[in-house]
Amino acid sequence: MLRDIVIKNRSYRGFDERYTFSKEQLEDYVDLTRYTASSVNAQPLKYRIVYTPDEVSVVRPLTRWARALPDMTLPHPNMHATGFIIICQDTDISPNLARYQKDIGIVAQTITLAAVEDGLGGCMIGNFTPDEVKEKLNLAENLTPMLIVALGKPAEEIVIKEIENGEGTNYYRDENDVHYVPKRKLKDILI
Numbered sequence: 001m002l003r004d005i006v007i008k009n010r011s012y013r014g015f016d017e018r019y020t021f022s023k024e025q026l027e028d029y030v031d032l033t034r035y036t037a038s039s040v041n042a043q044p045l046k047y048r049i050v051y052t053p054d055e056v057s058v059v060r061p062l063t064r065w066a067r068a069l070p071d072m073t074l075p076h077p078n079m080h081a082t083g084f085i086i087i088c089q090d091t092d093i094s095p096n097l098a099r100y101q102k103d104i105g106i107v108a109q110t111i112t113l114a115a116v117e118d119g120l121g122g123c124m125i126g127n128f129t130p131d132e133v134k135e136k137l138n139l140a141e142n143l144t145p146m147l148i149v150a151l152g153k154p155a156e157e158i159v160i161k162e163i164e165n166g167e168g169t170n171y172y173r174d175e176n177d178v179h180y181v182p183k184r185k186l187k188d189i190l191i
Contacts, residue, residue, distance in 0.1 A: 005116050007160070009109075010181065012121040013065055014079040015152030019120075021051040021083035026151075029114045030085060033107040044093035044100055045107060045146075048137055050084040058136050059084045063148055064127040068170045076177075081123070081150035085111055086133060088143040097144060104146050111149050121154040 026049040033045070050059050060081070066074040075081070087104055089097055112122040125148040133145040156179060163169070163182040171181045 005113055008121075009112050009116045010121065010154075010158040010160075010179075011123045012152070012154040012156060012158065013074040013123055013179070014076060014154065014156035015081050015121075016155040017078055017080060017082055017152075019082055019153035020053075021151065023049065023051055025118075026051055026083055026085060029111045029151075032110050032114055036103075036106045036110050038103050039100055042094055042100070044090050045103060046088045046090050046143055048086040048088060048139065048143075048145075050086065050137075051082075055137075056080075056082060056084065059086075059133070059148070062128050062133050062136060063125045063150065065123070065125065066171075067127055069173065072173065079155055081152040083151040085149045085151065086137065086145050087147045087149065088139065088145050090142055091144055092142040097146070101146075108147055108149050111151075115151050119153070120151060122149050122151045124149055 030047045050056055108124045115122050128148055130145040158179045161180050161182050162185050165188045169182045173179050
């Protein structure tokens with residue numbers, strides 16, 4: 001079951017905009033993060049959930065998607081995420097923004113796995129300007145946006161493609177807009 005959820009947990013860039021999130025649903029995802037590992041158990045991460053249409057429309061233009069596909073605008077029109085969780089670091093707890101990067105990855109993966117378990121999906125977005133997000137969401141001075149997790153009901157096909165050692169790992173789309181994600185084989189990552 002965990003294997004199935006991990007394999008289904010892709011970086012979705014196309015969503016059914018008819019699906020909306022409730023505050024409680026996103027709070028449940030954040031609640032799971034409280035049980036994850038945290039470096040020296042400092043727990044410096046805080047979360048801003050975004051689910052109302054007004055706030056979603058504020059966050060959407062602050063995110064930049066699919067840098068590996070510079071000639072394509074993603075998400076496509078009318079296929080945007082309908083919820084966001086902004087992972088912030090509370091600099092009053094720790095001003096060292098580099099120290100807790102692994103914690104950010106752990107909680108982001110936990111959030112997206114929970115979404116997949118609910119039949120949904122997400123995309124971790126690091127391509128944004130933290131100060132813009134901070135300003136537009138009126139975040140306190142001590143909160144630094146570190147990662148944005150976009151969430152929604154997936155509305156695109158993603159195919160994992162095993163590659164030979166030495167082949168490129170850039171994802172790509174075919175003429176039917178199917179998204180391909182190259183993955184190295186197990187034998188090529190074991191040392």
